[in-house]
Amino acid sequence: MISLKDITKIYKNEHVETRALDGVSFGIKEGEFVAIMGPSGSGKSTLMHIVGALDTPTSGEYVLDNQKVGQLSDDELAEIRNKKIGFIFQSFNLLRRTPAIKNVMLPMVYAGISSEKRMGLAKKLLADVDLADKTDNLPSQLSGGEQQRVAIARALAMKPSIILADEPTGNLDTKSGAEIMDIFQALNKKGNTIIMITHERYIAEHAKRIILLRDGKIVEDNVN
Numbered sequence: 001m002i003s004l005k006d007i008t009k010i011y012k013n014e015h016v017e018t019r020a021l022d023g024v025s026f027g028i029k030e031g032e033f034v035a036i037m038g039p040s041g042s043g044k045s046t047l048m049h050i051v052g053a054l055d056t057p058t059s060g061e062y063v064l065d066n067q068k069v070g071q072l073s074d075d076e077l078a079e080i081r082n083k084k085i086g087f088i089f090q091s092f093n094l095l096r097r098t099p100a101i102k103n104v105m106l107p108m109v110y111a112g113i114s115s116e117k118r119m120g121l122a123k124k125l126l127a128d129v130d131l132a133d134k135t136d137n138l139p140s141q142l143s144g145g146e147q148q149r150v151a152i153a154r155a156l157a158m159k160p161s162i163i164l165a166d167e168p169t170g171n172l173d174t175k176s177g178a179e180i181m182d183i184f185q186a187l188n189k190k191g192n193t194i195i196m197i198t199h200e201r202y203i204a205e206h207a208k209r210i211i212l213l214r215d216g217k218i219v220e221d222n223v224n
């Protein structure tokens with residue numbers, strides 16, 4: 001479902017060029033649970049942005065569900081992000097003054113789904129992450145782990161083919177992090193494809209495959 005061939009990403013500022021990704025190639029099949037590891041600055045987030053169609057590579061080819069992503073317009077990229085990819089970030093990225101349920105409904109608003117339908121689905125998604133009694137809470141009225149569960153419910157709203165998570169447990173205590181990993185494993189068992197960045201080995205161990213980046217290159221790609 002995902003194929004990257006010789007992906008290179010060079011950031012150019014006025015004076016410096018940074019080669020953040022240097023000839024990265026790999027494929028991911030439907031239903032995989034992959035962790036991407038590597039030290040700070042190794043290119044993990046850059047890779048995530050490319051896989052998530054948030055950014056384009058300097059060279060190389062990225063194919064997602066038989067579409068060459070490099071050839072798509074901004075509108076087409078936005079549609080891929082909305083329909084095919086569920087994003088989960090370290091800092092949750094919830095709207096602060098917006099109740100949990102409305103955060104979950106937001107992708108469905110953009111997709112033009114009726115308000116009745118999105119309310120029903122958002123309630124179910126929040127119940128699935130054990131937040132049925134907190135649908136009206138603002139993010140500030142939720143713990144970090146609960147906020148991340150809202151973000152997971154939001155990521156699943158459009159039934160994405162891929163879940164992309166960048167350090168999803170990075171801001172959480174061990175217990176909340178373990179709860180998030182339990183949810184990821186349950187989602188993966190149900191057939192969801194998950195790509196997760198982490199620099200913590202014990203978090204990566206939850207995945208079935210670990211790709212290790214160093215200086216923008218893949219140095220290991222092992223089935224767990």
Ligand SMILES: Nc1ncnc2c1ncn2[C@@H]1O[C@H](COP(=O)(O)OP(=O)(O)O)[C@@H](O)[C@H]1O
Pocket residue numbers: 011012013018019020038039040041042043044045046047
């Ligand atoms: N927007 C950017 N402009 C210039 N350099 C960047 C930008 N984003 C990342 N980099 C550089 O690219 C390299 C890889 O960064 P990143 O993908 O964020 O690594 P990681 O997520 O593994 O910490 C680093 O050297 C970083 O400084």
Ligand SMILES: [Mg+2]
Pocket residue numbers: 044045046
């Ligand atoms: Mg990063």
